[in-house]
Amino acid sequence: GQNIDQPTEMTATEGAIVQIxxxxxxxxxxxxxxxxxxxxxxxxxxxxxxxxxxxxxxRFSSFLSRSKGYSYLxxxxxxxxxxxxxxxxxxxxNYQLIWGAGTKLIIKP
Amino acid sequence: xxxxSQHPSWVICKSGTSVKIECRSxxxxxxxxxxxxxxxxxxxxxxxxxxxxxxxxxxQGVEKDKFLINHxxxxxxxxxxxxxxxxxxxxxxCSAEAAHGSSSYNEQFFGPGxxxxxx
Numbered sequence: 001g002q003n004i005d006q007p008t009e010m011t012a013t014e015g016a017i018v019q020i021x022x023x024x025x026x027x028x029x030x031x032x033x034x035x036x037x038x039x040x041x042x043x044x045x046x047x048x049x050x051x052x053x054x055x056x057x058x059r060f061s062s063f064l065s066r067s068k069g070y071s072y073l074x075x076x077x078x079x080x081x082x083x084x085x086x087x088x089x090x091x092x093x094n095y096q097l098i099w100g101a102g103t104k105l106i107i108k109p
Numbered sequence: 110x111x112x113x114s115q116h117p118s119w120v121i122c123k124s125g126t127s128v129k130i131e132c133r134s135x136x137x138x139x140x141x142x143x144x145x146x147x148x149x150x151x152x153x154x155x156x157x158x159x160x161x162x163x164x165x166x167x168x169q170g171v172e173k174d175k176f177l178i179n180h181x182x183x184x185x186x187x188x189x190x191x192x193x194x195x196x197x198x199x200x201x202x203c204s205a206e207a208a209h210g211s212s213s214y215n216e217q218f219f220g221p222g223x224x225x226x227x228x
Contacts, residue, residue, distance in 0.1 A: 004152075033217075042202045042219035043153070087153070097217065099153040 002026050004100030006088050011106045012078055020073045020086050020103045028093020034062050034073045035087040037102065043087055046073070075105075083107045111137050113205045115220035122193055123228055130188045130223045132203030138183035139205035143217065144176075147200045159186045193227045200224050 003025045012018040024032070031050035035043035049055055049064035049071060061074040073086055085102040092098055112135040122128050132142055140161050145153045157178050159165040165178035177189040186205075190197055201224075204217040 040200075040222075040224075042204075042222045044219065045216055048216070095215075096155070096158075099155070101150070101152040 002092060002098050004088055004090070004098060006086075006100050006103045008101070009104045009106065011108060012075075014078055014080060014107055014109050016078050017074065017076050018078060018105065020075070020088075020105065022071045022073070022088030022100070024069050024071070024088065024090045024098070024100075026090045026092040026098055029066060030091040030093065030095055032062075032064055032071050032088065032090040033097065034060075034071075035089060036084050037087055038084045046086075078107050080107050080109070111205070111207050111216075111218040113139075113203065113218045113220040115203055115223050117223060118221065119224040119226070121226045121228065124194050125192055127189055127191045128193055128225060130190075130201055130203075130225075132186045132188070132205070132220050134184045134205040134207070134218070137205070137207050139207060140183060141206040141215075142180060142186040143204045143206070144178060144186070144188050145202045145204065147202060147222075153202065156188075190225065193225070195227045198225055198227045 005023045033048050034046040036046050037043040047062040054063045059076045064071045085104045087102040089097045089099050114133045116131045142159045144156045147153050155168050156171045157165045157167045159178050159180040161180045161183050167173045180186040200222050202222040203220045206215045
């Protein structure tokens, strides 16, 4: 079956760095997306990885290892507005996004 | 950038009534739109994939006669929840697929969501 595994909740301090890990099992693979979702709002796109390695985009970076079925999202210089849920969503062989429950990130001053 | 709107943002209705939710891609044409449902603290659940001019493809367990989807144009898809019941209360989100520039993937742009409460 298809499965996404992310920590349910993480807490970090403003200004610090946090890494949110994601392991996945899908039927085929066509890349992996990371989305940010604030409470009561729809997800917004953060990153897309299809090849192994690190993609950096400002304060956010995303890493992928296809052989390990593993990705992480790295958030630097945390700000209070980064408090949100972060959704790891790999795309299967049918180009369908597979959604996990996400990781709720709590930023403390 | 690509913008997707949904209307209404929230709706409260009586049990047994029908509710229509609109999803529009404002500045691009979307051949494919997706409808999701999300219960509190749970993951997004894909309900159906909607392609312009053809019948929607429903996920297993989603009743097509209860959740009517119409994708009449490249910029508009509608979801009608027929004979709504309290268990249908949820956050309904649509997304529209657009090619991401010269990249090889299509990105999904999400609407702001519609919060449905059925009394």
